[in-house]
Amino acid sequence: MKLVRYVVIAVLLAAVLVGVPALNRSLQAQDISHFKGKTITFLVPFKPGGGFDFYARLLTPYFEKYLPGSKVIVKNEPAGGGLAAMNMLARSKPDGTTIMIVQVTGAVLNELAEVRGLRYESAKFTWLGRLVASPYVMVSSAKSPFKTVDDMKAAKREMVIAGVGRDFSSMAARAMCDVFDIPYRTVMGYGGSGEMILAIIRGDADISAFSYDGVRPSIQAGELHGIVMMMLKKMDVPIPQASKEAERLNVPKKKRDMLQSITNLLDIYRAIAASPGLSPELARVMRTAYEKAVNDPDFVASAKKSSRPVHPLSGEETQKLVAEAIEGLKQDESALKMIKEMFGGA
Amino acid sequence: MLEAWLSGLGSVFSPSALFLLVVGTGIGYAIGFIPGLAGAFALAMLIPFTISMESGNAVVLLLAAHAVVMTGGSYSAILFNTPGTGANVPASWDGYPLTREGQGGRAIAAAATASAIGGALSGVVLMGLVPVVRAILLSFGPPEFFMLSVMAYSFVASLAGKHPIRALVAVFAGLLVSTIGTDPVLALPRFSFGTFYLWEGIDLIPLVMGMFAVSEMIKLAVSGRGIATGRARIGRDVFEGVKDTFRHWFLVLRCSGIASAIGIIPGLGAELATFMCYGHALQSSKTPEKFGKGAIEGIIGAEAGNNGKEGGSLLTTLAFGVPGSSSMAILLGFFITMGIIPSPEMLKQNLPLVFSMAWVIIIANILGACISIFAGRYMAWLSAIRAPLLVSVLLVVTVLGGVAAHNNLGDIVVTFLFGFVGYMMEKYQYSKASFIVGFVLGKITEKNLLLSLQIYQGTGFLLRPLTMVLAVLALFAFVWPVMKKRRNKPPV
Numbered sequence: 001m002k003l004v005r006y007v008v009i010a011v012l013l014a015a016v017l018v019g020v021p022a023l024n025r026s027l028q029a030q031d032i033s034h035f036k037g038k039t040i041t042f043l044v045p046f047k048p049g050g051g052f053d054f055y056a057r058l059l060t061p062y063f064e065k066y067l068p069g070s071k072v073i074v075k076n077e078p079a080g081g082g083l084a085a086m087n088m089l090a091r092s093k094p095d096g097t098t099i100m101i102v103q104v105t106g107a108v109l110n111e112l113a114e115v116r117g118l119r120y121e122s123a124k125f126t127w128l129g130r131l132v133a134s135p136y137v138m139v140s141s142a143k144s145p146f147k148t149v150d151d152m153k154a155a156k157r158e159m160v161i162a163g164v165g166r167d168f169s170s171m172a173a174r175a176m177c178d179v180f181d182i183p184y185r186t187v188m189g190y191g192g193s194g195e196m197i198l199a200i201i202r203g204d205a206d207i208s209a210f211s212y213d214g215v216r217p218s219i220q221a222g223e224l225h226g227i228v229m230m231m232l233k234k235m236d237v238p239i240p241q242a243s244k245e246a247e248r249l250n251v252p253k254k255k256r257d258m259l260q261s262i263t264n265l266l267d268i269y270r271a272i273a274a275s276p277g278l279s280p281e282l283a284r285v286m287r288t289a290y291e292k293a294v295n296d297p298d299f300v301a302s303a304k305k306s307s308r309p310v311h312p313l314s315g316e317e318t319q320k321l322v323a324e325a326i327e328g329l330k331q332d333e334s335a336l337k338m339i340k341e342m343f344g345g346a
Numbered sequence: 347m348l349e350a351w352l353s354g355l356g357s358v359f360s361p362s363a364l365f366l367l368v369v370g371t372g373i374g375y376a377i378g379f380i381p382g383l384a385g386a387f388a389l390a391m392l393i394p395f396t397i398s399m400e401s402g403n404a405v406v407l408l409l410a411a412h413a414v415v416m417t418g419g420s421y422s423a424i425l426f427n428t429p430g431t432g433a434n435v436p437a438s439w440d441g442y443p444l445t446r447e448g449q450g451g452r453a454i455a456a457a458a459t460a461s462a463i464g465g466a467l468s469g470v471v472l473m474g475l476v477p478v479v480r481a482i483l484l485s486f487g488p489p490e491f492f493m494l495s496v497m498a499y500s501f502v503a504s505l506a507g508k509h510p511i512r513a514l515v516a517v518f519a520g521l522l523v524s525t526i527g528t529d530p531v532l533a534l535p536r537f538s539f540g541t542f543y544l545w546e547g548i549d550l551i552p553l554v555m556g557m558f559a560v561s562e563m564i565k566l567a568v569s570g571r572g573i574a575t576g577r578a579r580i581g582r583d584v585f586e587g588v589k590d591t592f593r594h595w596f597l598v599l600r601c602s603g604i605a606s607a608i609g610i611i612p613g614l615g616a617e618l619a620t621f622m623c624y625g626h627a628l629q630s631s632k633t634p635e636k637f638g639k640g641a642i643e644g645i646i647g648a649e650a651g652n653n654g655k656e657g658g659s660l661l662t663t664l665a666f667g668v669p670g671s672s673s674m675a676i677l678l679g680f681f682i683t684m685g686i687i688p689s690p691e692m693l694k695q696n697l698p699l700v701f702s703m704a705w706v707i708i709i710a711n712i713l714g715a716c717i718s719i720f721a722g723r724y725m726a727w728l729s730a731i732r733a734p735l736l737v738s739v740l741l742v743v744t745v746l747g748g749v750a751a752h753n754n755l756g757d758i759v760v761t762f763l764f765g766f767v768g769y770m771m772e773k774y775q776y777s778k779a780s781f782i783v784g785f786v787l788g789k790i791t792e793k794n795l796l797l798s799l800q801i802y803q804g805t806g807f808l809l810r811p812l813t814m815v816l817a818v819l820a821l822f823a824f825v826w827p828v829m830k831k832r833r834n835k836p837p838v
Contacts, residue, residue: 047672048390054679057393080535080542081528087542117540160801165533187800189530189793194668195612202484204801217667221689305685 034282035096036069043075043089043100045082051214051308055131055270056101058302062293063099067286081166082106083118090120094277096286099128104268105168108326112336113343123323125273126283128290130313130321134211134269135231136172137239139224141200146207149228149245152182159184162196162205169193171342172209172230175262178338179246179255200224211269212237213309230263258335261328268313268321287315351473354701358709363406367706370410371713377411378418380743381559384431384551385415385673393680401684402702408680409660409706412673413465414714416616416652420457421718424645425450426740428559432550433616433652435782436624438558440637440644447640455587456642457649458718460598463591464650465711467602468609468657469704475658476700479610479665480690486611488797489807493816494614495791498621499783500823513780516771520784523548530793531800543756550617552757553764553785557778560765563741565772584719590642597627601647602654609658612668616652617786623651629826638779657707664700665690 040063044056053076060072077085085100086107092098107122140146145155152159159177163170165188177184187205190196193214199205201223209230218224226239234241243263246256274286293299294312303310313321329335357363370392377388388411396404419430424441437457444453475482499517526537527547538544591598601623608619627647628637637644659674667688669675681688686696693700745758771778798807807813 048386048676048679050675050679054682078546080545081533083545084542117542165529165531167533187797188533189797189800191612191793192668194666198483198612198666198668199487202487204487204797217687217689221691223689306682307685307687308682 350697374411375418378415417714436648443640451583459591462715464654469708472657492794497820517784524788556764557768561768605654609655
């Protein structure tokens with residue numbers, strides 16, 4: 001009898017050892033085949049031609065490669081400053097056929113400001129992974145007398161900040177001025193970062209803040225000067241880190257916390273999201289495909305050739321970062337007040 | 347400098363580049379010709395094909411297509427009164443009346459020749475201004491842009507014709523429609539009626555399609571006749587048009603100059619350049635009463651203007667990365683992809699590249715004109731086709747064009763809504779041209795006025811020397827037509 005029991009246990013064990021991976025494999029195969037013949041809509045919340053559009057188009061063939069049999073179509077949906085696209089993603093069926101490249105800063109700030117007509121919750125999307133983290137740098141004209149935070153504090157007049165209006169650039173600049181106790185006023189209505197940079201060089205405005213990768217050419221060309229930078233980790237650039245400056249100047253803790261919760265957002269500047277409520281299996285398949293796509297040597301090479309940085313991060317971690325950044329801002333009263341003032345009203 | 351000039355020319359004349367130049371010109375021309383599709387669409391469509399290309403060749407293909415879009419657009423504006431792009435609207439004001447008189451071939455040839463010369467000169471401007479672009483660009487700020495846009499309104503007065511009050515009403519209606527969208531300073535939606543579609547404002551292309559193409563089709567359908575009332579004589583006409591342009595060579599030169607200057611300034615756009623040039627042609631004409639009824643100078647000025655703008659626009663895009671139009675924004679994105687990062691330094695270091703771009707613009711423009719002139723001999727017959735047939739085909743093309751370009755149902759609603767508005771305006775003699783002027787200029791004027799008021803914290807910006815010079819010029823532009831009329835009157 002004992003022998004029979006051993007045999008039964010051995011057979012069961014063998015079955016588990018052989019069967020589970022096989023079952024797993026078949027499940028996986030089933031999931032990838034889920035995309036065979038399916039069309040995936042890749043939403044871009046901006047007009048064709050910009051950075052987001054570029055990244056989406058660059059990624060498209062690699063999504064198709066790692067989700068075999070699928071056809072990925074880029075759809076530009078700029079209405080409502082990208083809010084329409086976010087709403088579309090929120091309403092889409094959780095079958096993996098709608099994905100979007102999200103400007104996380106804008107999406108989260110509009111959400112926290114409770115903009116009318118907005119029908120999404122950023123934390124509920126299925127985040128497939130981060131694409132780019134972007135430090136923001138406050139700049140002045142290379143010819144301007146304001147080269148450091150101390151210069152600006154010592155100035156006898158308000159700093160003039162250039163902005164588009166409800167944009168993250170002017171918001172970051174205002175937040176930094178607020179943290180460092182620098183008086184400012186704004187000039188809003190420029191048509192984009194290119195026009196803002198020109199306005200600073202021309203002297204219409206003193207400062208604004210931009211994603212570091214966007215203004216690096218102008219800084220290197222000697223047109224602009226980097227004053228201070230919002231970044232999570234110290235980078236190899238001769239521009240002081242905003243949080244370190246705040247420590248040096250003995251800024252009250254409350255304001256330093258606000259700086260931190262806004263800086264946290266920059267860690268997930270551009271990311272890829274899928275519909276909310278994706279089944280865990282489908283989420284895993286799509287996250288794996290995304291991870292393979294952004295790490296594909298050809299993708300990395302073409303992004304590098306175009307001087308477009310890529311900072312991939314896994315879907316799970318991105319999901320966590322988004323949730324944490326939102327929670328952090330919600331807890332931070334002064335940050336929330338500022339966001340409502342700058343992004344609210346719509 | 348000379349070395350760069352030659353090597354730029356050399357790179358355009360390699361067999362593969364030359365082939366792509368011809369292909370690009372053909373595609374750009376066709377897309378311009380189809381009402382509703384404009385330069386941005388041509389570029390967005392072509393970019394995927396350039397991914398595997400060598401970067402120099404890709405630049406040739408895209409620029410060639412971009413350079414001739416408005417040459418193609420003038421063709422449909424003149425023959426069918428359905429401007430291919432927003433900047434071709436003025437060409438229809440005089441071109442279409444000429445078509446109705448059976449002189450379509452002549453009008454097309456004049457437009458094509460003027461486009462070619464204007465475009466080619468803009469290539470020359472691109473080469474010549476590389477050393478000074480920075481200084482020019484930095485001396486113009488929002489106060490100057492504001493004044494330039496004010497100047498552009500002046501020619502509404504000359505468009506008014508018999509009904510100045512109705513023209514004024516039309517301008518203000520255009521201004522009002524331009525305020526739909528997002529407030530430029532507060533960035534809050536205005537008159538959006540709860541739809542995200544209107545957050546972006548009304549797009550010029552579906553508006554123009556409706557106002558001109560759809561309303562024209564309603565009219566044709568109602569009248570049941572073909573466009574040309576006389577029998578279309580074409581053969582000799584075409585060369586007459588070429589000759590017309592050379593007869594007015596100084597006008598072409600002046601308009602190219604105006605357009606280049608406007609092109610350098612970001613954000614003013616091809617439409618404003620074209621309006622300014624049309625206005626200039628009108629104000630400097632010996633026979634201003636003919637404008638709007640078939641003045642060849644109107645076509646020549648406007649078409650030299652819209653193609654003439656591109657060299658300057660490209661220069662600003664390359665030097666500062668500030669795109670002046672949606673097409674330029676796409677090109678800019680593409681340049682960055684190709685590792686061409688815009689900066690004044692880049693211009694100096696990559697002179698051969700910049701010069702080869704200029705050569706592409708020059709050659710593509712000449713090729714584009716050849717298409718118009720040679721096809722013009724045959725295609726002008728199209729205008730003798732029976733109305734119902736033409737209406738149905740054009741309507742389908744217009745709608746498909748709109749859908750293809752933006753993939754948005756809202757655009758189709760706008761197209762047909764303004765088609766009806768346009769038809770009514772024409773019926774009751776409210777100038778559609780004035781409406782478009784108000785609509786296009788409204789945004790530019792508002793944005794730059796508001797920026798100026800913020801920068802100078804009040805109206806102090808009016809005292810800037812360059813602003814004052816432009817203000818005087820604007821005043822002159824308003825008063826001059828009146829003065830001229832007085833002077834021409836016989837003394838009582």
